[in-house]
Amino acid sequence: MTATTTVTVLGSGSWGTALAAQMARQGHDTLIWGRDAAQVEGINTRHENTRYLPGVALPPSLRATTDFEAAVRAASMLLVVTPSHAFTETIRRLAPLRPEGCGVAWATKGFEPGTGRFLHEVAGELLGRGVPLAVVTGPSFAKEVAQGLPTAVTAHSDDADFAQLVAEKLHGPAFRAYTGTDMLGAELGGAMKNVLAVATGVADGMGLGLNARAGLITRGMNEMLRLGAALGARPETLMGLAGVGDLVLTCTGDLSRNRRLGLALGKGQTLAEAVAAIGQVVESVQTADEVMRQADAHGIELPISHQVQRVLHGEITPVEGLKELLAREQKPEYPESLFRDG
Numbered sequence: 001m002t003a004t005t006t007v008t009v010l011g012s013g014s015w016g017t018a019l020a021a022q023m024a025r026q027g028h029d030t031l032i033w034g035r036d037a038a039q040v041e042g043i044n045t046r047h048e049n050t051r052y053l054p055g056v057a058l059p060p061s062l063r064a065t066t067d068f069e070a071a072v073r074a075a076s077m078l079l080v081v082t083p084s085h086a087f088t089e090t091i092r093r094l095a096p097l098r099p100e101g102c103g104v105a106w107a108t109k110g111f112e113p114g115t116g117r118f119l120h121e122v123a124g125e126l127l128g129r130g131v132p133l134a135v136v137t138g139p140s141f142a143k144e145v146a147q148g149l150p151t152a153v154t155a156h157s158d159d160a161d162f163a164q165l166v167a168e169k170l171h172g173p174a175f176r177a178y179t180g181t182d183m184l185g186a187e188l189g190g191a192m193k194n195v196l197a198v199a200t201g202v203a204d205g206m207g208l209g210l211n212a213r214a215g216l217i218t219r220g221m222n223e224m225l226r227l228g229a230a231l232g233a234r235p236e237t238l239m240g241l242a243g244v245g246d247l248v249l250t251c252t253g254d255l256s257r258n259r260r261l262g263l264a265l266g267k268g269q270t271l272a273e274a275v276a277a278i279g280q281v282v283e284s285v286q287t288a289d290e291v292m293r294q295a296d297a298h299g300i301e302l303p304i305s306h307q308v309q310r311v312l313h314g315e316i317t318p319v320e321g322l323k324e325l326l327a328r329e330q331k332p333e334y335p336e337s338l339f340r341d342g
Contacts (some may be wrong), residue, residue: 008075014052014148015079024062033071072097084110103132109190111290130160137190138241139249156186185233189243194284196220199260200251230298
């Protein structure tokens with residue numbers, strides 16, 4: 001390991017700031033990198049991220065910088081918290097700067113745009129063998145984490161020791177961090193829930209009631225499990241914090257950008273109007289294409305995810321998508337082979 005014990009968080013949006021604040025509160029030396037000099041100055045002097053977490057007090061010990069190279073070189077552990085479309089470039093940029101022995105974790109949710117690759121595949125290719133990798137995911141709104149409200153997440157890694165290290169950096173009195181070894185399943189759950197949250201948001205925006213919401217969440221979970229089985233994810237991962245936990249939160253909590261996008265679409269707004277009103281990256285817009293890319297490659301039918309993709313591309317209206325879902329034939333709830341080995 002390197003001599004430093006600094007945890008460097010790359011990305012000063014709401015989620016990156018919240019996780020950096022969480023680790024700083026536990027007494028860990030924490031440095032956050034961001035592009036915006038005014039935002040960085042606000043974190044350092046006023047202890048507030050006025051753009052993404054206005055009114056939330058950050059720990060005075062949390063330091064921020066705009067110097068990417070210095071931030072990476074100071075790290076004993078790196079946590080990447082950028083939108084999925086910036087993930088590849090961030091990993092490529094940090095690779096030659098990463099100190100020897102410094103593991104790389106990320107709390108980014110989604111796939112690599114254009115290829116549909118899982119983020120652990122991207123990181124593994126760019127960083128090479130021997131670099132400890134981990135994904136942090138689970139039901140966690142940034143604002144509540146920054147406020148110190150109770151939260152539970154999970155850190156998955158092929159390296160059990162690194163998963164434990166990441167979890168220990170995050171774990172605290174109001175923040176439980178579990179560990180696991182199924183990186184693919186953890187990433188699949190964190191990505192797919194964004195697409196399914198649009199569907200429940202649309203239904204709620206259309207005023208379809210709580211029965212419809214519960215049905216969409218449950219059938220959405222079915223889609224996640226079916227695609228997960230084809231890809232090799234463990235069902236227990238998807239039935240845990242990384243899957244059903246994150247799905248329920250994102251589909252029902254109005255702090256979710258993806259749910260808010262669905263609500264706006266269900267009320268008749270255009271995609272451009274809805275995204276502009278949210279004012280932050282909405283991962284589902286790109287993730288829907290990558291989910292369906294994975295589904296098509298494995299011959300998996302995902303009717304809810306497919307209709308979300310078509311609505312987001314303007315091919316159909318939410319009303320038309322609903323009619324098509326309701327017109328589907330009657331069938332068993334689960335195929336008998338879903339949870340069987342082999």
